[in-house]
Amino acid sequence: MTGPTDNLVAEALDWVRAHRVDRETMDTPVTAETDLLTVGVLDSLGFVQLMTFLAERTGRTVDLVDLDFDDLATVRSLCRLYTSKEGADVG
Amino acid sequence: MTSLLESVLTSVRRFPGRSAIHDGRPVTYSQLLTLVRRAAAALPPATSAPALGAVLVNRDAPGYAAVLATLWSGRGYVPLNPRYPVRRNAAMLATSGAGTLVVDGSLGIDLIELTAGLPEQITVVVYGGAGEPAGAVRARHRVVRVDPESGEPARHDPVDPAGDVAYLLFTSGTTGAPSGVPVRQQSVLAYLAAVAGRHDLNPDDRTSQTFDLTFDLSVHDMFATWQAGACLYPLSARALMQPVAFIRRHQLTAWFSVPSAAARSSALGVLGAGTLPSLRWSIFCGEPLTAAVAAAWQSAAATAILDNLYGPTEATIAVTGFQPGPDVSAWLGDGNGVLPIGHAFPGQQATVHVAGAPAARGATGELWLAGSQVAAGYWNDPVRTASRFVTGPDARWFRTGDLVRADGSGLLHYHGRTDDQIKINGFRVELLEVDHVLRTACDRPDALAVPWPSASAVEHLVAVVARGGDRAPRQIIDACARSLPGYMVPRRVLVVDEIPRNPNGKLDRKAAAALLQEGGQT
Numbered sequence: 001m002t003g004p005t006d007n008l009v010a011e012a013l014d015w016v017r018a019h020r021v022d023r024e025t026m027d028t029p030v031t032a033e034t035d036l037l038t039v040g041v042l043d044s045l046g047f048v049q050l051m052t053f054l055a056e057r058t059g060r061t062v063d064l065v066d067l068d069f070d071d072l073a074t075v076r077s078l079c080r081l082y083t084s085k086e087g088a089d090v091g
Numbered sequence: 092m093t094s095l096l097e098s099v100l101t102s103v104r105r106f107p108g109r110s111a112i113h114d115g116r117p118v119t120y121s122q123l124l125t126l127v128r129r130a131a132a133a134l135p136p137a138t139s140a141p142a143l144g145a146v147l148v149n150r151d152a153p154g155y156a157a158v159l160a161t162l163w164s165g166r167g168y169v170p171l172n173p174r175y176p177v178r179r180n181a182a183m184l185a186t187s188g189a190g191t192l193v194v195d196g197s198l199g200i201d202l203i204e205l206t207a208g209l210p211e212q213i214t215v216v217v218y219g220g221a222g223e224p225a226g227a228v229r230a231r232h233r234v235v236r237v238d239p240e241s242g243e244p245a246r247h248d249p250v251d252p253a254g255d256v257a258y259l260l261f262t263s264g265t266t267g268a269p270s271g272v273p274v275r276q277q278s279v280l281a282y283l284a285a286v287a288g289r290h291d292l293n294p295d296d297r298t299s300q301t302f303d304l305t306f307d308l309s310v311h312d313m314f315a316t317w318q319a320g321a322c323l324y325p326l327s328a329r330a331l332m333q334p335v336a337f338i339r340r341h342q343l344t345a346w347f348s349v350p351s352a353a354a355r356s357s358a359l360g361v362l363g364a365g366t367l368p369s370l371r372w373s374i375f376c377g378e379p380l381t382a383a384v385a386a387a388w389q390s391a392a393a394t395a396i397l398d399n400l401y402g403p404t405e406a407t408i409a410v411t412g413f414q415p416g417p418d419v420s421a422w423l424g425d426g427n428g429v430l431p432i433g434h435a436f437p438g439q440q441a442t443v444h445v446a447g448a449p450a451a452r453g454a455t456g457e458l459w460l461a462g463s464q465v466a467a468g469y470w471n472d473p474v475r476t477a478s479r480f481v482t483g484p485d486a487r488w489f490r491t492g493d494l495v496r497a498d499g500s501g502l503l504h505y506h507g508r509t510d511d512q513i514k515i516n517g518f519r520v521e522l523l524e525v526d527h528v529l530r531t532a533c534d535r536p537d538a539l540a541v542p543w544p545s546a547s548a549v550e551h552l553v554a555v556v557a558r559g560g561d562r563a564p565r566q567i568i569d570a571c572a573r574s575l576p577g578y579m580v581p582r583r584v585l586v587v588d589e590i591p592r593n594p595n596g597k598l599d600r601k602a603a604a605a606l607l608q609e610g611g612q613t
Contacts, residue, residue: 021551021582021583022568022582022583037328037329037332040577040582043550043551043582044332044351044355044516044550045358045550046550047332048355048358048359051359052358061360063361064333064336064359064360064361065335065336065339065361065363065366066335066336066339066340067333067336068330068333068336068337069329069330069332069333070329070330073329
């Protein structure tokens, strides 16, 4: 994945850093591969807001109805969902 | 039906080959019985009341079997939580006085720390997993390893309950320690009879299991399902982030969760019209259900009947309910956008009190509850019991601390709390308990736990701490996390010059919340 996705990943990481619940201490490192649901840097509302942010940035609507978050809770996987053709066509 | 266990064994006899649990693979009622008997073989029969046994297990077939095996041994069960810090589980175990503990060996729990504070020897059943418990545990307690796959099943019949407690649950307390609520067999059986009449579950139903075993709504999940001969589907915390996919994959027919799960689904845009055609029942409890969230859920689950339940642990799972019918938008709420909590279940009493006396119809006051579902009091805590339970001329009442209003038709509407108790994703939290732990963690008295972003819709807690202490924010949070469940741990620390005080000289939580808002939060 090149160009647009890398930009989106960088923007999403910035978003996470600005909205993480432990932003005073920031002592849990967050990268594009960090499982956001495991480390707890986002609460459930934050996670939903991140999805909204990605939808707004990409201008795409992704149907999440049958999506399992089991393998989909990193910044990179979420960004891929909002940029890949397959992701946009889910559902 | 004479006991909680019997409600399950009846289904084992009637539907041995049907699925009782689907935790990734189907487990029949007959297989569940075998799992129960294997764990029960290691538990000595209870001989005298109060007889309790703790369980520290996952929400899977062996874990549920551990609950039932404890009942089989004649004991009420005391659920501990694998997601809680060991210190909190140890405090719950010690306070309960449980004589047995069934622990899932695969959890890797530190059994030395868990059992260190116990004054007497107990039986520890390590159910599944590999490895041997440390010698320090075996030196003090009777330790038995049981393999759920091949252990020898108990030959004896279920032991008659030695006491009348079906389970002992701990809720957040106001003095810095968890507070136990013993719930009697007759109270749970009254509840199960009420929901059997309310929801027509049958052996073809597939029901959700979203609640931790330390939350009493899990008692509904397990026993309402099994008394009907239906099949229980546990959801992981991760699956609960977006439950619609799980419901669709497993074609669940009955859903029960806190409204937060539905609100998340709505925010993720996955509640499109007709998305959940398999559901027959959509049941919510644990926090206020807004008309907006209810309408969104109902558009997805259009053929399901929505039931909004209400009840504190002290009144056994739920004690009032409201079914708005297909047109949720007709219910604008009592001016606050929240669905009514309805009427008391048959045989239970719910009345509104102002200043200790029954209120006039239409007035907002504290909800008092009485009836067979109401507990006798708190576990070994006469002071707290006296503060919340009132014996009147005609009944023993539990003062809920919930503010409600009965409208012209007698429907009860929820209007918040009289005190500092809040709900975080449905979990009941006494802010006074968090304050207590937080002040110990800060080693100073001027610190407060503040709900964020608001007390009525809490996402997490923030610690507001006055400047001048020598503890770093990370140290404060870590210290809290050693004593409190994750949802009670402040996620951030805001250091301020001074926390305002109210006219009584107490730290002012509302003013601290205002400081937090000014702190540039989004």
